[in-house]
Amino acid sequence: DAGVIQSPRHEVTEMGQEVTLRCKPISGHDYLFWYRQTMMRGLELLIYFNNNVPIDDSGMPEDRFSAKMPNASFSTLKIQPSEPRDSAVYFCASSTDVGDQPQHFGDGTRLSIL
Amino acid sequence: GENVEQHPSTLSVQEGDSAVIKCTYSDSASNYFPWYKQELGKRPQLIIDIRSNVGEKKDQRIAVTLNKTAKHFSLHITETQPEDSAVYFCAATPNRDDKIIFGKGTRLHILP
Numbered sequence: 001d002a003g004v005i006q007s008p009r010h011e012v013t014e015m016g017q018e019v020t021l022r023c024k025p026i027s028g029h030d031y032l033f034w035y036r037q038t039m040m041r042g043l044e045l046l047i048y049f050n051n052n053v054p055i056d057d058s059g060m061p062e063d064r065f066s067a068k069m070p071n072a073s074f075s076t077l078k079i080q081p082s083e084p085r086d087s088a089v090y091f092c093a094s095s096t097d098v099g100d101q102p103q104h105f106g107d108g109t110r111l112s113i114l
Numbered sequence: 115g116e117n118v119e120q121h122p123s124t125l126s127v128q129e130g131d132s133a134v135i136k137c138t139y140s141d142s143a144s145n146y147f148p149w150y151k152q153e154l155g156k157r158p159q160l161i162i163d164i165r166s167n168v169g170e171k172k173d174q175r176i177a178v179t180l181n182k183t184a185k186h187f188s189l190h191i192t193e194t195q196p197e198d199s200a201v202y203f204c205a206a207t208p209n210r211d212d213k214i215i216f217g218k219g220t221r222l223h224i225l226p
Contacts, residue, residue, distance in 0.1 A: 099207030105157040
């Protein structure tokens, strides 16, 4: 079991650029979660999918953020255009259930928008 | 909706002493309470969890207690060691079909 795999690990880009974060969940996990972590706001759930379908995107900050899950083994989180306040660590997690089982986190993507 | 409060936000204890982190939740229907540990620069990892049909659970130096009447649960770490230094997050789930709600985290420092 390779765990949840995220890429890239670090991303530095200038404001206004498009940013795409990638995630491969653990095989067999039907739920995928995207989180954002900052010192000020802690760990925030942005969106989660069940069987590739977005279920709850109420945490997505604004229209600049979008997430997709085209198949069971791949998801993307896109920010366009990026802003300095989007700088954070973005985690992807997967689980066999939405709220009744542990979530397995990836190593995260540290995003810096200059 | 569910709300999870965690305190203290920072805790310093002498190596070898015990550490206790407390959380309260608002939704009496919550039934799953995991605890995650996040070391500096690393990902959150589950260290222990408890379900509403159990009052206490232990795993070596770590224990979690749950008081459903008072709607609070606590993490206890005994004989603390330097590698226990990390941020700890509690969480609760209103029901199995709903998303987990995380607390804001407790930064634990183990002093030499």
